[in-house]
Amino acid sequence: MQGGVMQELYDPKPIEPKWQQRWREAKLFRTEEDPSKPKCYVLEFFPYPSGDGLSVGHCRNYIPADTLARYMRMRGYCVLHPMGWDAFGLPAENEAINKGSHPKHTVPRYVANYKRQMNLIGLSYDWEREINSSTPEYYKWTQWWFLQLYKRGLAYRANAPVNWCPRCRTVLANEEVEGGKCWRCGAPVHKRDMPQWFFKITAYADRLLQDLDELDWSEGIKQMQRNWIGRSEGVAFEMQVQGRPDLKFQVFTTRIDTVFGMTFAVLAPEHPLVDAITTPEQRDAVNAYREQARRLDETTRQSTERERTGVFTGAYAINPVNDEPVPIYIADYVLMTYGTGAIMAVPAHDERDYDFARKYGLPIKVVIAPSDANESRFNDEGSSSEGASVPPCYTGDGVMVNSGAFSGLSNREGMERLAEWFEAQGIGQRQVQYRLRDWLISRQRYWGAPIPIIHCPHCGEVPVPEAQLPVLLPDVEQYQPSGTGESPLAAIPEFVNTTCPQCGQPAQRETDTMGGFACSSWYFLRFCDPHNDREPFSQEKVRYWMPVDYYVGGAEHAVMHLLYARFWTKVGYDAGFVPVKEPFYRLRNQGMVLALTPYRPPRPDETLREGETGILVRRDQLESMSDAEKAQLTWVWEKMSKSKYNVVTPDEIVERYSADTLRLYELFVAPFDTAIEWKEEGVKGMYRFLGRVWRLMGAIRPCFVRDWRVILNESCQSPECPLDESARKMRQRTHASLKKLHQDIPDFKFNTAVATLMEWFNDLEAYWKRVNHSPCCADAMAVVSEAVECFILALSPFAPHIADELWEQYGFEGFTLQQRFPDYDEALARAEAFELVIQVNGKVRDKLIVPADISREAMERLALESPRVQAHLQGKPPRKVIVVPGKLVNVVVSGG
RNA sequence: GCCCAGGUGGCGGAACGGUAGACGCGGGGGACUUAAAAUCCUCUGGGGCAACCCGUGCGGGUUCGAAUCCCGCCCUGGGCACCA
Structure with a gap:
């Protein structure tokens, strides 16, 4: 660098x-709504403060998400980018219990720390819109939502076997049970x-499934929702118990x-x-088996490894298609909670039934023969199974056999015909x-949030009534779960005892509270109008902001x-107070951050459980x-988490480097949705880059x-003082870089966006070193200045x-x-020349710099004239010449 | 078992069917310094003096041309798992 200019060091601390x-x-x-601008709602999953x-x-x-929000703001969008706290629910409460402190004390403390850290890394949240789901101002409206669901028959109380x-010491939703x-x-x-x-989400099963198709979400997450909803089409039909005209039951099958292969x-x-059917x-x-099944916990019962x-x-039941009696068993592989709780068993064509039939010596009757295409597979399996007399289990498609009038049909067609037959007979549909x-x-x-229901002995x-909301959560010191199956609220007479809003007589409040996922099922709507105390949100505001344009979070939800929030949105849509059918138009899932976690071999007195690598070592140990x-x-x-003692905090990285370093590093290190292994070496490289930026900008x-x-407008237009080639090239790099950034940022390609900034910077630095030595040329300085001004602005979101x-x-x-994020000029972004790649039989043999507007003919001519090409041709004429404009020429020679 | 992602240098990763390895980390060599750090310059897939040859998990295929598309495998990560 030139003398005279002090080389200031990049010091982010002040x-x-x-x-x-x-x-x-x-x-x-x-953020304020501005109808004159297009809107963009960028939202991250709101965290529970830990x-x-x-x-x-x-x-x-x-x-x-912050980089995107800042970019969209600089693009002229009215951007909503809020943050709040999912403070109600099990995670927050369990943590408070562990720490021996009331959640009303821990939550605000944790929130303050989160906020401090978020500000530390420069996140651009509108804190005036901050919401906390555990405050009465918020949960009043969660309770209001409950009432809307209740009014529509979508909230009901029922006695049911629950998790x-x-x-x-509480019940859990099915979604909250992971592997039992x-x-x-x-x-x-x-x-x-x-x-x-319960909320009647099943009433929306079909729409929740169907509308997935419209969403710009990853295929993986959509598939997980489809599997969870688990739609299957089939036939339900009646089976008569033999000798008991009063007893029949329904089975469901896909x-x-x-059906002709049913043997039990x-x-x-x-x-x-x-x-009723069990014989003396x-x-x-039967009673012993039922008792045993009842006592088994879910994990064991659901294990596929377990023997049937x-x-x-x-008792026997009559197969309606052929009037044959089949024995009726009870078995715990049939679940009461799915279908009708009863099945027809076809061991020849269902693996579970097959295992069961083999174990209990039940007949196996083949009714589907594999068609030609599948025959070899059928035979292979048949010959490899131990007993030649036992047919294999075949679950694929084929031709129906031993099926009465339906024999000879393809099984796909047979499905249709049999469904029609059952419907015509009036015994199935x-x-x-x-x-x-x-x-x-x-x-x-x-x-x-307390469930806003009152139990009245009369009514x-x-x-x-909505006017009486919120039902306040009483402020008590003893909040630990009772374990009796009753909420701790049941022990508070001042809360429980009330009067019936209908008849005015003494009555009791519902003492259960809502699970935390109720709060998070509508918070994205509240952010549109977070301080409204007359309604959950104004119609005008949700119409302006919804749906969320970019929803960013982990795949664990x-x-x-993601299913609950879609359900509530649809309920609100049907009721007319939510303007959209789907809350989150685009969903992007970030990759996990893994950290090295140490395990030591067990000592003689310690044993490892199956699948464990060793004993986890704490940091102090x-x-x-x-x-x-x-x-x-x-x-x-392993995934970074406090329980693994492998957490790296943003605080330590900001302290040792800077917030901007951390931001750039996390954006650059890998594609947004890829899991990364946290290593500190790369962080230094980012800090080095910012140092170079600082010094060059200073120079x-x-x-x-x-x-x-x-200056540039004049230079470019007056022929007597055109920019020299390197200056034109520098301008081209500036505009091409901006173009790339405009493509990459909205597409969540932050890693290549940062790489673009670096390449652009490297070019600028090289250009500066070139022109800095010559007497200050106005044109060159104008080119540098354009690059500098655009670069600073383009760096800003990152x-x-x-x-x-x-x-x-x-x-x-x-x-x-x-400021406006710099626009690019399409004409300037185009290169004047490109490197023409010349191939012979698809292998690169030569490269030439040629003007961008070169004709196809000229490209072909240059290629054939190339001495390297001629060497490979050896006098033979080319069989074919492929010309790809702007790219390459491929000379095809026969016999090669 | 089923469903999703993925497999590219020493490492993280780039690459509309068209130059494989951008950008960065790490490493080698050099400059500056009493020295170190920092910074700067330079080299860095493998083989070969070179022309060239070989290279994107494996085996086939389509194509003038394949990391990319198709078929069949293998491996890793994530999710679901008796759903009839």
Whole structure:
């Protein structure tokens, strides 16, 4: 660099807090509806505030969303980018219990810390719109939503077997049970019969499934929702119990084409008909089996590894297609909660029935023969199975055999014909079944929105009138779950005892609260109008802002929050108070951040459970270890979490480098949706880049010309003073880079966007070094100035602190966020020349720089003239020449 | 078992069916420095003096041309899992 100009070092320490304070003072991120501008709603999943604070893993979500929000604002959009707290529910309450402190104390403390960290990394939230789902101002309207659902018959109370977590001492929704275990604490979940509140999400199953097609979400998440909803088409038909004209039951099957192969029927152990049909000889065995099934916890019962078991009831049912009697069994592989709780068993064409039939020696009757295409597979399996007399299980398509009048049909056609037959006979009908079950919303826990219902001895269930909302959560010190199956609220007479809004007589309040997912099912609507105390949100405002344009978060909510929120939105749409059918038009899932986690071998007195790599080592334990002990450790990449002692906080990275460094690094390190392994080496590279930016901008500053636009316009138009080639090339790099940024940012390709900034910067630095030595040429300085001004603005969404600081040092007013993100000129972005690639038989043999507007003929001629090509042709004439304009020429030679 | 993503240098990753390895990390060499750090310059897929040859998990195919498209496998990550 030239002498005279002091080489200032990039020192972010004073810069970043200064700009964060100025942004705050100027209320820079405040958003107001502006009908004259297009809107853009950028939203991240609102977090539940945890005492652990944010890790660099959480930032993987917030930083890209913030970069996008800032970019859209600079593009002239009216941008809504809010943040709030999912503060009600199990996570917050369990954590408070563990810390021995009331959630009303812990939540505000954790919130303050989250907010501090978010501001520390320069996130552009409009804090005037901050919401907290545990405040009465918010949950009043969650309760209002409950009443809207109730009014429409979509909220009901029913006695049902529900998932009970013995550790959290509450019931859980199906979506909250992961592999038979509680999603929060991992304790095995038991079934328990209790009266509970449900939302009738099954009424929306079809629409929730169908409307997925319209959404710009990843195929994976959509598929997970489809699987969860689990639609299947089939036939439900009646089976008569032999010798008992008064007794019949319904079965559901998706394979009615196999009905002639039925050799037994199975009822779920809980099926109501079991008592009535069981014969006296079988009663003891049946009762014993039912007792055993009842006691099994979900995890064991659902394990596919477990051997199939069941018991004969002594009764027979009549197969309606051929009037043959088949024995009726009970078995726990048939679930009471799906379909009709009863099945026809066709061992020849269903693997579960097959296993069962083999175990209990039941007949296996083949009724589908594989068609020619599948025959070999059928034969292979047949010969490889142990007994030649036992047919294999074949579940594919084929031709119907041994099926009476239906024999000879393809099974697909047979399905249709048999469905018609059952319908014509009046003993069956086509039916659609869903795996999805109603959403269990009540929790026997303190930290949630009380369900706004009053139980009156005279009037029954009475909703709390809207005017009496909110039903306040009483402020008590004893909030721990009781374990009796009753909410802690039941122990508070002042809360429970009230008067019936209908008859005025003494009555009791419902003491269950709503699960946390109720709050998060509508918060994106509240952000549109967060402080409205007359209604949940004004129609005008939600019409302006909804739907969310970019919804950004982890994939872990694929079937919980994302399904519930879609359901509530549709209910609101049907009721006329939500203007959209779908809340989140675009969904983007960020990749996880993994960190190395140390495990040590177990000591003699310790044992490892199956699948464990070793004993987790805490940070303090790691520090006190000897080198020999350390050498024994196994390091595993795992998701960053406090419980693994592997968390890296944004605070430490900001302290050692800067917020802008952290932002750029997380954007650059990998594609947005790819999981990353956190390593600190790369962070240094980003810090180095910002240092180079700082120094170059400092060096150029004295030569910066503000009216570069005027100079460039004149130069480009007057033929006597055209820009030289390197200057034209520099301009082209500037405009092409801007073009690339405009493509990459809305497409969430932040890694290549940052790479573009770096390449552009490298070119600018090289150009500057070239022109800086010659006497200051006005044209060159104008080209440099254009690049500099555009670069600072383009850097702003990524690294806003340094961008604002440079902007000010260059003498500009205001904040970069208020400037327009530089547009590019299509003509200037086009290169004047390109490298023509010349291939022979698809292999590169030569490269030539040629003008961009070269003709196809000239390209071909140049290629054939190339000495390298001629060497490969060896005098033979080319068989064919492929010309790709702007790219390459491929000379095809025969015999090569 | 089923459904989704993915497999590219020492590493993270680039690449509308058209130059494989952009950008960065790490590493080698050099400059500056008493020295170190920082910074700057330079080289960096493998083989070969070179012309060239070989290289995107494996095996086939389509094409003038395949990391990219098609078929069949293998492996890794994530999700679901007795749903009749």
